[in-house]
Amino acid sequence: MKLALGTVQFGLAYGAFNRNGQVTESETANILERAKAAGINLLDTAHAYGNSESVLGSLDAASRFRVVTKLPALNDDLANRATELFSESLRRLRVQRVYGLLLHRAADLLGPNADDIWKKLQDQRERGFVQRIGFSAYGPTEALEVLRRYPVELIQLPLNVFDTRHIDSGLLEICKSRGIEVHARSIFLQGFAIGNPAELVGHLAKYRDVLERFQARCRDLKLTPMQAALRFALDLPQVDQVVIGVESCKQLEEILTATRAEPLPTSAFKDLNSDDLALVDPSLWAAKA
Template sequence: MKLALGCVQFGLNYGVTNTAGKVSEAEASNILHHAHLAGVDTLDTAALYGASETVLGQNDSGHHFQIVTKLPAINSVNELERAVSASLSKLKVKRLQGLLFHRTDILFTPVGRPLSQRLQQYQKDGVIAEWGASVYHPKELLNLLANYSIGLVQLPLNILDQRFLSPEITQALQANQVTVHARSLLLQGLLCQATWPKAFNQWRHIQQQLADLTMHHQVSPMTLAMSICHQATNVERFVLGFQSVEQLKQGIQAYHLGAKLQLQLATLAQKDEQLINPARWSALKKTL
C-alpha cells in the first residue's frame, strides 16, 4: 500500500472542497482504525496542523503507524530541540520515521548547517530515522540536494502536476538515495470532483479532458487521479487525507482500481502554476 494518511484535517479545516470542517476526534479514531486495517502504515502530520499531533498521540490506533511530522518555524538549534521534544510529547512516541522542514529557507541561512548537524545527531541517537524537507518547486529540490544529504523529501505530484517526474529530478533523487513522499494527489480535492468550482472555468477544457477519460474507462475521477500512484515507481508514499471512514473506503477502493488503468499520464501534465499550485489560488478565492 503506497497511500499514507494525511492528518491535517484532524487539526484544521483544509482543502478547497472541504465543506465538513475539521474532523472530530471520534471520526479521526475511526479513520485511523480502518486505515490500519486497510494496510496503511504511515501518518503525515505537522506541528502547524492545529491539534493534529495531539489527536494522534491521544489515540491508541495512532501507535500502529510510522509517523512523519514537520517542524514549525525555527531559527536556532535550541528552537529545533524544543520543537522536536514538543512533537514527541504530543504524539506520545520516542521515535519519528521522518522529520521535515516545512520550508527549506532556514537551511540557507547561517544556522542551516548547525541545524542539519543536530538532526544528524538525532538520527544517530535513534530519535528520527530520516530528515528532510517539504519542497514546492523542482529548482528548490535540486538546490537542496546539492547542499545537504537528506533522506526524505515531500513534494507535490498529481496527474496534472508532474513537474517532479522529469528525468533530471528523478535521476537526482535516485543518485542521492532520497525517499520520496508525494502530496497534493487530489489537488486539494479538485481532481475527485466531477464538476469544478466556477473559479476554474478558464481550465474547463482540462476538466473536460479528464471527464472524457473517466467516461471512456468507466471509472470515477478519484480512480483516474489515483492511477499515478502505480506509475510513479520512485515515490514510496502518496499522502492523502480523508474526512470520514466512508471517504477513506472510497479512496482505498479507487487506489486499487487505479492500478488497472493503463494511461499515458504524461499527456495530462500541465505547466500553468495558476492551476497546479494551490498557493496561487488566492486570486481565485473570491469565486471558489
Template sequence: MAFMRPLGNTGLTVSALGLGTVKIGRDKGVKYPNGFTIPDDRAVADLLARARDLGINLIDTAPAYGHSEARLGQLLHQRQDWVIVTKVGEEFDNDTGDSHFDFTPEHVQRSVERSLARLNTDYLDCVLVHSDGNDLEIIQHLGTLDALNALKQKGLIRTTGMSTKTVAGGIATLEKADVAMVTYNLAHDEEVPVIEHAARHGKGILIKKAFASGHLCHDGDDPVQQSLNRILGTDGVSSIIAGTINPRHLQENVSKARRACGE
C-alpha cells in the same frame, strides 16, 4: 509494485497510501473546495482504526495542522504499528488562523521535543522541514536539515527530509537527508526529476497534493484512479499522502491504490 513499499533505503516499509491529518486539527486557512467540520474523538478513533484495518501504516501530521499532533497522541494506539511523519518550520496559530515560519536550529530542537510530547512517543519515524518555498536558502544557509540530522544521531528521529516546492530543493534535500515530499498529480509533473533522483540513489519519496487538494480535474472517467495509476506506477515513489476524514472516501482510495499497485 506492491501496496507495501520501502521508504528508500531507510529500512522503513510504508503503505502506498498514507493518511494526511490536517482535517482532524485545523479548519482555518485551508484550501479545500468544500467546507468541513473537524471530527470528534470517536470519529477520529474510528477513522484511524479503519485506516489500519485497510492496511495503512503511514500517517502524516505537522505542527502547522493545528491540534492534529496532540489528538493523534491521545487516539493513536499500538504506536509500533504506525510510521509517523511530522514536520518542523511552520507554526500555526489556532486562534488567528495565521502561519509563520522559523527554520532556526533552536526552533528545530524545540519543535521536535514538542512533537514527541504531543504524539506521546519517544521517537519520530520521519521529520520533514515544512518549506516556505525558499528550499535552497533553508538547506544551504539556515542549518535546518543539519539540526534534524543531529537529532537523528541522538535516536529521536529515524529519518529526515523536507517537504519541498522546487526541483533544486528536492534534489538538494536528497543529497543531505533520507526523504523528500514533492507535489505530483495529473496537472503537475514538474518535480518528477526529484523522484527520478531518488530512484537512482535509494532515497524515499512521499507525494503531496496527488489529488490537487480536491481540485483534481481530468477528461477521464475516474481522475482519482488515473492519478493513482500514474503516481504509484512511477519508479521511486514510496507513498501518497491523502487527507480525508470520510471513511468511505478512505476505503475507496485504498481500493483504487491497491488496484494501481496491481493487487
C-alpha cells in the same frame, strides 16, 4: 501498502474542497482503525497542522503506525528553536521517537541558518529520536538545490496528473538513484481532480476545461477520476508512499476501493501536464480567489 494517511484534516478545517470542516476525534479514531485494517502503516502530520499531533497522541496512533512529522517554517527567530519544536511534537504525539522528521519548507535549507538547521536534524537522528530526515518540497528548483547540498533521506513533494514538475525535472530519478525515500502528496490537487467542473468557483473556474478534458480521458480509459488520480501516483516506481487525506471513513473506503483499478501508463495524461502555478500550487489559490 503504498498508501499513507495524511492527518491535516484531523487538526484543521483544511482544503479548498473541504465540505465538512475539521474531522471529529471520534471519526478520526474510526478512520485510523479502518486504515490500519487496510494495511496502511504510515501517518503524515506536522507541528503546523493545528492540533493534529495532539489528537494522534490522545488516540495512541504512534503505537500502531509509523509517523512522519514536520517542523514549521524556521525563520530567524525559530531556527534556534528547531530542537525545542521537535520535542514539542514528540510530547504532543506522546512518543519518544518518530520515523521521519521533515522541514516544512525547503527554503530553510537554502538560507543563512541552513547548516545549523541541518546539524540539528542530524543530531536528532543520531540520538535515536528519528529514523529519516529531510524536507517537504513545493517546486523542483529548490528541491534540487537542497539535494546538491545535503544528504537528504526523505522528501515529500506534490505530484498529480496535472503537476509533473518533479518528474520532468529528473528529481524523482535522482532520489531513486540515491536511495532517498519519496512521499507524494496532493495527488487529488486538494480535490480539484475529483471535483465537478460546473461547481468550480473563483479563479479555478477558468480551469473548467482542464478538468473536463481530464474527466473525458478517464471515461475513455474506463476509470473514475479518483481511480485515475490514484493509479497515476501509485504506479510510479520512484514513489514509496502516496499520502491521501480524508474527512471520513466513507471517503477512505472510496479511496481504498479505487486503488484496485488496473495500472495505467504515466503517459496516459501527459498532455494534461501544466506549468501554470495558479493551477498546480494550492498555496496560491487563496491569493487569487
